[in-house]
Amino acid sequence: MPELPEVETMRRGIADAIGMRVERVEVPQGRLRPLLMQPPPRQLAAEVRGCVIEAAERYGKRIGLRLVGSASSRQPTAAGCRWLVIEPRMTGLLLVSTAPSQEHVRLRLGGRCGRGRPQELLFWDRRGLGTVRLVDAAGLQQLCGPSRLGPDALAIDSDTFASRLRASARAVKVALLDQRAVAGIGNLYAAEMLFHAGIDPRVRCRQLSRPRWARLHTAMQEVLAEAVELEGSTLSDATYRTALNEPGRYQSRHRVYGRAGQPCPACGTVIRRIVQAQRSTFFCPQCQRR
DNA sequence: CGTTCAACCTGGGCGC
DNA sequence: TGCGCCCAGGTTGAAC
Numbered sequence: 445m446p447e448l449p450e451v452e453t454m455r456r457g458i459a460d461a462i463g464m465r466v467e468r469v470e471v472p473q474g475r476l477r478p479l480l481m482q483p484p485p486r487q488l489a490a491e492v493r494g495c496v497i498e499a500a501e502r503y504g505k506r507i508g509l510r511l512v513g514s515a516s517s518r519q520p521t522a523a524g525c526r527w528l529v530i531e532p533r534m535t536g537l538l539l540v541s542t543a544p545s546q547e548h549v550r551l552r553l554g555g556r557c558g559r560g561r562p563q564e565l566l567f568w569d570r571r572g573l574g575t576v577r578l579v580d581a582a583g584l585q586q587l588c589g590p591s592r593l594g595p596d597a598l599a600i601d602s603d604t605f606a607s608r609l610r611a612s613a614r615a616v617k618v619a620l621l622d623q624r625a626v627a628g629i630g631n632l633y634a635a636e637m638l639f640h641a642g643i644d645p646r647v648r649c650r651q652l653s654r655p656r657w658a659r660l661h662t663a664m665q666e667v668l669a670e671a672v673e674l675e676g677s678t679l680s681d682a683t684y685r686t687a688l689n690e691p692g693r694y695q696s697r698h699r700v701y702g703r704a705g706q707p708c709p710a711c712g713t714v715i716r717r718i719v720q721a722q723r724s725t726f727f728c729p730q731c732q733r734r
Numbered sequence: 735c736g737t738t739c740a741a742c743c744t745g746g747g748c749g750c
Numbered sequence: 751t752g753c754g755c756c757c758a759g760g761t762t763g764a765a766c
Contacts, residue, residue, distance in 0.1 A: 445759060479742075505760070533760045535744080571743045573760075613736065623761085631759055681746065681758080722738075723759060 448628030457687020504627030536574030617645035
């Protein structure tokens with residue numbers, strides 16, 4: 445379930461790896477689907493080896509490591525620039541300074557070693573739905589450009605936010621999950637921000653007034669900013685961890701998500717669970733109005 | 735335009 | 751104690 449706050453926490457958690465060289469790439473044998481890695485593990489490992497990690501960017505719920513140069517290319521110029529795009533999907537994790545196991549994709553780091561510098565960057569995915577792709581500039585555009593991802597939910601301004609969703613006939617909760625409209629929102633934070641904005645998740649976008657769009661925009665950025673500050677949500681299955689293998693702390697702030705049958709923290713009305721677009725939606729029928 | 739469904743996976747929780 | 755089942759949801763692509 446990594447959404448914007450969890451992925452942003454991963455990005456920040458691996459900041460110390462920036463400027464370091466990838467000395468070796470190890471990929472676990474056997475359990476990898478073809479889809480997990482592009483190109484296939486052996487080729488990807490050969491191409492990443494020797495590159496320097498120049499930056500770690502977040503694109504919605506994905507992380508892109510900008511890599512420059514390699515032993516084979518000998519051209520540490522912009523032309524040789526590549527991105528290793530990591531998409532955690534449901535259970536993927538990016539870790540540093542953790543005892544690695546054979547389950548991890550491991551990037552062994554070297555070069556500018558120093559205090560606090562990680563020795564390894566690890567990607568692990570319990571369910572194996574996540575992906576790791578090495579792409580050039582054109583590939584990055586295709587994967588994370590405006591044709592796939594709208595403006596980031598934390599950066600978008602109120603007017604742009606409203607204008608990108610306002611005309612939709614869809615229920616507002618469903619529209620918030622559309623990464624092409626706004627990038628970074630998933631099922632959990634969609635429910636939470638709608639609660640904070642006092643909006644019923646079933647309302648059609650085109651029926652929301654301008655003031656309510658402004659209110660939703662504010663709620664969205666407040667919820668996401670606080671969740672980033674608290675390093676995301678670790679649910680009862682304890683899957684999500686920070687890059688330092690610690691749980692997030694935003695789960696204690698959940699008002700509606702996962703709380704069906706429990707009283708609303710604001711008014712005491714029983715929280716409801718419904719299904720929209722094949723996913724659970726949690727809301728308070730009293731606090732959230734049509 | 736929009737919705738609906740299937741597919742990719744594993745592990746936790748539940749009923750029996 | 752264990753088996754079978756449902757569910758968790760990010761993304762894609764096809765069908766309607």
